[in-house]
Each structure stands twice: as structure tokens, then as C-alpha cells.
Amino acid sequence: MKPAIVLPLVVVSSCIASAAAATEQACGYSSAGWNAPNGAAVFSAGSGPIGDVLNAVGELRTHSMLSHGAGRWVTHATMKQPTENSWPAVCSTPITPSDLIGGYPGLEQVNQGGIYRFLHGSGGSGPTALTYQVGDPKRAASIGDHIWYTVPYYTDRSSVDGGAEIARPQIRGGRVPYSFYQYRTTEGTPTGEPAWNNGMVCSTFLAYAHYADGQGVIPPYTYNHAKLASAANALHAGVRGDCEQSLGFWGELGTSIVCFASICTEAADQVANCMASHRCDTSSSSLWRGVRDDPSTVAVSISPDRIGGWSGHPWGTQAGATVWSADINHNVQWNSAGNVYGCWY
Template identity: 45%
Template sequence: MSNRVVKSIRTAVFVAAAFAASTAFAGASDTSDVACGSTAAGWNVPNGGLVLSRGGGGGPIAAVLDAVGEYRTHSMFSHGPGGMVSHETMYTPGTNGWPTYCSTPVKAGELTTGFPGAGRINQGAIYQYLYGGGGNLQYLGYQRSRNTAGLNANGEAVSNWLLNSMPTVAVTSKQNSGQTFLRYKGPNGSPLNYVLYQYRDLEQVNYGGAGWNNGMVCSTMIAHAQYKAGLGAVDAYTYDHAKLTTAGNSLYNSVQNECSSGLGFWGGVGSSITCFENICDDAGRQVRNCMAAGRCDTDDGNVWNNIQNNGGTVARSISPDRLGGWSGHPYTGAGVSVWAYDTSNTIQWNSGGNVYGCWF
């Protein structure tokens, strides 16, 4: 069966699903997330492979991409079987104390400037990241760089650029002072943050720039690396106003419902402090303001209303599905990633050696 036919069939199967996460959120701070772990064997993903996943636990990012008909939740980059992994993520931000807790439950600084951001970690760390949250992955696969002529070395070229040309700084794990990992620095020379606003507007990240607050997210960072490696830009996709508003309202509902139901990170929110208002409503509005407008410090409903009531507002970004050429995104031609033409390959944990590591 041709690659084109395989892509079309798999897109039809996956398009109705969502962007769920054991991906973008996980945390230190005052959450129960665990940064460090080990694996008895590493993955089989070749050097230069794009790894895409979908978590099984739902979550805010899942709700956003559910709303626009996309599936995969996180994108990662392999530096070889059993080797290092580059990706961009953040731990779940902590919650504020009284009385700030009742209007902006989430710590604005941690929500605005997601840590660790872009980093390079080992197999123990990525295994903990993928499987340590207790939820089963719904999808995990890798894609090689290829085009209509067959497999090529473009993925390895991106790997070489990340390893040799993108500056890094070693940092100590927030949960194990004996462990370190590398954070990537952005064009301004500072470590890159994970910034939710990238889902609304990636700005010029895919052309080698950095976004607002020196930020990127998982898929925009990989698009950035492709461009910097000299392999051309991945074109951003414009989500029209209707999709923007649907996604924003789905995000709000996800946070509010998880908070009210005591699920995930939100399990402790609202259970220990009584407020005169609905704290879960506040949390939903605060997270939506952060993603939609970069206003992570307020639950003011007017921030979202001004966007929702302006028919000219859109979102412009690159998702994991766009990198992989799924869910209706192009997989051949100009402006696609170097991995988009490949189909999904099975990941096996069968390369040598036990390794322990921390992803934040």
C-alpha cells in the first residue's frame, strides 16, 4: 500500500480524537508529579527520528486539540536508540495561597514561564515522563525523515544541529540534587521557556526566532530546529475564528470539569480553602487567558470575551499532528516537516542498559 494511501486511512481513523496529555503538563512545585525515574532498556528510535505520543489522561491541552480534530499530544526528538532525547515541556504549576488563591488559583509565574522548557534528557527521564504519571499512553510512535524518493539523512542533520549548534546550560533537577540535565537556550541566549501562548501564535519561531517570553512548545521547537538546520520552514497553520473560540471554550470546560471532579492536577484545588466564588471557574478562566492572550496573571472574563467577540481573531501555530503530516495536514510538498511523509513506526524498549534520569 502506498504511503499516500496509508496516510489517508490513518488520518481518517485518528481525526476525531484529541490532543491529550501526559505531555505538556507535569510538575514539581506543590504538585504530586515525579521528575525522576529509570528504565531497564532504551527505545529503538533511530537518530533523527520524530517521536509523537498521545497520553491517556485527558487534560487542558487535550481539550484544545480535541476541539480542532487533532490527535497526538506531544512531539519529541530522538538522538539514537537508547540515546538522548530533546523535547520541550513544563511541569504543572503550583497553586497560590490565601487570598490570591480565590481569584487566580494557579501561580502566574509558573504558568507564564513553564519549566524546564526545551531540554535534552536521557532514556530514564523520558520513560518517567511518558509512563510515570499513571495513565496509559493511547499512542506512541516514531517517524523517520523521508520524501517521495525514500528515506534520507535530513533527520540526522537536525540531530547534529541540536547536539552541536544549539547552546545549552546544565541545570540541577528540582527533585534530585544529584541529577542534572541540559536546557536549550533560545536566540536571545537565555534558556527557552514553555509558553502556552505558542498555541495561539507561534510568531516567527519556525523561521528561527523566539516567541513571546522567550517561549516555544514541543512542536514549535522542533520546527525551529528544522529551519536552523538549513532544511526549510514548516509552515504554520491558521485555525479560523470558529476553531479558536471552540478550542478556548473547550479548554475552559476541561479545566473547570477536572477541578470540580477532583481529577489530575486539579484534585486538590478547592478542597482545602473555601472561597466566596467558584474557584474552578476561576482556574478555567485563568488558564484560558494564559493560552489565548498570554495573560496568565488574571481570571478576568473580559480578556477572553474580547477575543471571542472579535470575528477577526485566529490562532496560528504548528501542532504535533502538523509535524507528522496527520489529521489533514500535508505530508508532502513545500512547507512540511522532513518527517511528515513517513508513516508511524512502532517504538520498542529493547536497546541496552538500565539508566536513571530526571526530566526537570
Template identity: 50%
Template sequence: MSQLVLKSLGSAVVAVALTAAPSARAGASDTSDGACGSTSAGWNAPNGALVLTRGSGGPITSVLSGVGEYRTHSLLSHGPGGDVTHETMYTPGTNGWPTYCSTPMKVNELASGYPGAARVNQGAIYQYLYGGGGLEYIAYQRSRSSAGYDTKGETITNWILNSMPTEATQSKKDGGQSILRIKGDNGYPLNYTLYQYRDLEGVNTGTAGWNNGMVCSTMIAYAQFRAGFGAVSAYTYDHATLVSAGNALYNAVETECNTGLGFWTDIGSKATCFEGICDDAARQVRNCMAAGNCGTDDGNVWSNIANNPNTVSRSISPDRLGGWSGHPYSGTGASVWSYDTSNTVQWNSGGNVYGCWF
């Protein structure tokens, strides 16, 4: 089957072969997320492989579905059973009364997502992927071109190990565990910044974005450029697509808040306000992603964007890294992994590993 035909099957789900169930541990925390877990077997993704996943819910899934794309998270493997580099954030905590009636989410946790860029072990990544609910899709892609597989992906992960310093940080849920937070050029750990979905700025050409921030896919594009393999070109989503994504984000946050599910749980049950706190949370999160204004639920922030036909979004998504959903899989501006097709992730490398992703 030709590469073009294979790439047209962007929404096909690759089977996930699991050999072990997670054993999660979670202590008291202001966030509802479980940070720590274990797996009795590691994954088979080779060193330098790009791993792409899709979760079963949450705001990022809604945003990317709203722009017609499928994959929602991207990670880099350091080898079968080895460490994993990715960029993510835990669910922000909630403010106390009366602040939560206007800005329900803690502003600093929403604006500067934690842990941001980090390197974690197999137990931690298993908990991250499977501990919070269903995972619809997971597959890996190796770096390759029309001439066959190459070592570019491995060179990129080795560049990360050798050229991006880390800071060992104690887990917020298990004091006996630590994670390695990855630092930017300014010497500070990189944050997960939702605004990167609106504008990645110059991250794909080797500079950090606003608030020393990146997201999963823009961080990998950054590493490809800095390792010497050229820039993954940013994609411009037109105004109508931007508005669709913003509305999808708002609806996802409000619905999951109202039902006590998903990304931000328990908000509605904690509040006694004169207006719907879930509506406030949805507007606050949308303002954060669309404008980098994470400290307000003011509806005018979004209205000014939605009513201006010149506003667009410019970013790099997981599907763009993988060459799916119409994004290029070869040539200038493509990632080194995009020519490959989906390879099944199996959890079959030996060794029981426990760890925490934050």
C-alpha cells in the same frame, strides 16, 4: 498501501511494545508531577526520528481534540537508548490564600513553563510519558521523501547538539540529578509558553516567541528551519475553531480541578472562596493560552477574543509536523518527517537508566 491512504489513518493507534515497568521516585514539591524514574530498557527510535505521542487526558489533549487533531506531544530522538530533546512544562503550583481565590495558579510557572526546552535521558522520558497515567499512542517517524529515507532528521538533531547551547540544572525533585535546559539565541533557557498555541509568531522561521517561549512542536519546527531545511508553514485555525479550542480548554481544566484529577490536582480541596476556584483556574489558564495574559481570571479577556469574529489561531501542532489530520505530508511547508508513516516504538535497547525530566 499508498502514502495518501496511510495518512488517512491518522487516528489509528500503533501498538506499544513494552519490556519494562517504570520505577518512579518523587520528593516533596509544590507541583503534583513526578519528575524522576527509570527504565530497564531504552527505546528503539533512531537518531533524528520524530516521536509523536498522545496522552490520555489533560488540557493540551482537550485543546487539540477540540480542533480535530489527535497527537499531543512531539519529541526528537538522539538514537536508540540515547537522549531525547523536547519542550514541556510541569504542572504549575498553586498560590496561597487569599490570592488563589482569583488567580489559583502561580503566574510565573504558568507563563514561563519549566523546564521548557530540555535534553533528558531514557529514564526521564519514560517517567514523563508513562509515570502520570495512560499513554494512548506513541510512534516514531523518520525523515524521508518519495525517493526514500534520508539523513535530514539526523542533521537536525546534530544541529541541536552543536548549535543550541545548554545549561545543566539540578532537578527540582532529586538533587543528585540534573537536566540540560536548552538556551535560545538570547542566551537564556527557552520557556514553554502556552500562548504559542494561539500564535507561534516567527518561531518557525528561526526566532523565539513572546517570553522567550516555544512549545514542543514549534521548537522542532524552529530546529528544522535553523538546520537549513526550510520552514514548516504555520496553519491558521479559523475563529470558530479557536473558540471551540478555548471552550474545550476551559472545560478540561474546570472538570479535572473539580474531580482532583489530571493536569492540576488538589486545587479545589485547598480553597475556601466565595466563588468556585476551579472556574477561576479554568479562566486563568484559558486567558494565558489565548491572550498571553497569565495573571488574571478576568472573563473579559476571553470574551473579547470569542466575540471578535476576526480573531484566529496560527500555530504548528504535532499532527502538522507528522503530516496527519489533513496536514501536508510533502511539498513546500511540510516537515522533513511528514512523508513517513507510523513506526512502532519498542523499549528494547539495553541498560537500566534513571533520570529526571525536571
């Protein structure tokens, strides 16, 4: 159950854990509590599949979160590393499709121990940048309070430590999984419309929170075909490269079963298909390449940089700007007393 709120809280939305955190670890202690105020949008930059996609279109931030207050809980949407498919499907469809279709944990609320472990893994160096923006403090705090107090949730248990609780907000009456497809199209998420599989990613959750609290619609940005193609190529190359270099989960594929030399290419095709057309159950390269090679295709999405008003996106009082964009970057620091144990999945 959520603890009683005595101080302001923080709601945060995040994407996939950074590869900078050397080994993915679900549970652990924070070094203290962070300094991001109630309603602040927190941003990190790191490597990994989402970093490959966003860097390819000229953007830096790869993860976005909304803070419920200094040293308090965080709401974000994220996904843990997927699992290897069972034999013999692993050799043609290396990643368990359901892990990509309904990315777990998805939308969640975690404490400082959980978010610190998400960002820093097991002894990893953490993200290359970690900052927060508030903009209008009153409006930002209103967004944080709305998500914390108004959105229904159920209490779940960590899949790693059953003694650790994780709150799961419910949108449209159900769990909100992480959906790669939201990078291709927001599917109406910024105005509360139901997306495929009820999915969100870190930045589309923040857009939803902005709208749900009556702070206005954050219009999705249209990435032209050249940028879509660049992002698709970068995603495919990044997953294949990490796999071939034995980095993280990707390097473990097929190690226990003799498959074929192209298993890393198959994994990259599967992830690219998931993002391009929400077909997460096949490694047929014709799907994502068909999207990439069709000159009429574009991506219509909301990135962490758009939430913060960076990389040419609206900021301050410009049309389409967010509550948080009228601010500079403030460094996130864990500087409160003590430490906290928690899990992020």
C-alpha cells in the same frame, strides 16, 4: 555534563505530561531504551489541557519530540504541573502566574529514564499512542545533530533530585520556557524570531530545529475562528472539569484554604486567558471570551500533527511538508538492554 556520544542521539520536543500518567513523577527508571533513530520525531497522544485543545480542532497528537538515537537522549519542550497561588490571591487567581508565564522546565534534554517517567508518570498507563517518524534519514539525523552539537546549553540539576543532571539548551542566549500562547500564535518561532518571553512549545521547537538546520521553513497553519472558539471552549471546560473531578493538580486547588465554590471556574479562566492573550495573571473571563467571541480572531500555529503531516497537513513532497512527514507511524518500544535512571524536571 553531557555524556560522550558514541551512538546516534535523539532530540525530542514534548508538551504537557499526559494525564494518562496517573501521578506526575519527576524521576525514575526507564524499562530499557527506546528504538527511535537519530533525528526521528516522536509523537504521543494523551489527555489533559493540550489534548482538549487539539482534539477540539480535529487533531490527535498532543506531544512531539526529536530523538537523538536509539536508547539516547531526547530534546523537548514541556511543563510540569503548576503550583497553587498563595493566600489570599489563590481565591481569585488560583494558579501561581509565574508558573504559567514561564512554564518550567521548558526546553530541555533528558535521558531515557527522564523521558520514560515523563510519559508514564508513577505507574500510569502512559499515552494512548506513542510513535515515531523519520522520513529522510539523512536530513532527520542532521537536525538531531545540529541541536545536540551546535545549540549551546548549560547543565542544570533536577529540582527533585539534585544528583540528576538535565541539560538546558539556550536559544537567543537564555532559557526557553514553555508558553501556552504559542498555541494562539507562533510569533515567528519557526524562522528563529524572538517570541514573547522567549517561549516555545513542543511542536514550535521542532519547527525551529527544522529551520535552524537549514531544512526549510514549516509554515504555520491558520485555524479559522470557528476552530479557535471550539478550542477555547474545550480548554476551559477541560480544566474546570478536571478540577471539579479532583483530577491531578486541578483537584487540589483550594483544598487547604476555604475559598469559594467557583475556584475551578477561576482556574479555567486563568489558563484560557494565558493561551488566548498571554495574560496568565488574571482570571477575568472577559479576556478569553473576548477573543472567542470576536469573529475576526484566528489562531496561527504549528501542532504536532502538522509536524508529522497528519490531519490534512502537508506530507511527503507537498509544499510546506516537513522532513519527518514522508513516513508512516512506527511504534516506539523500549527494547534495549538494561534500564536508565533520570529526571525530567
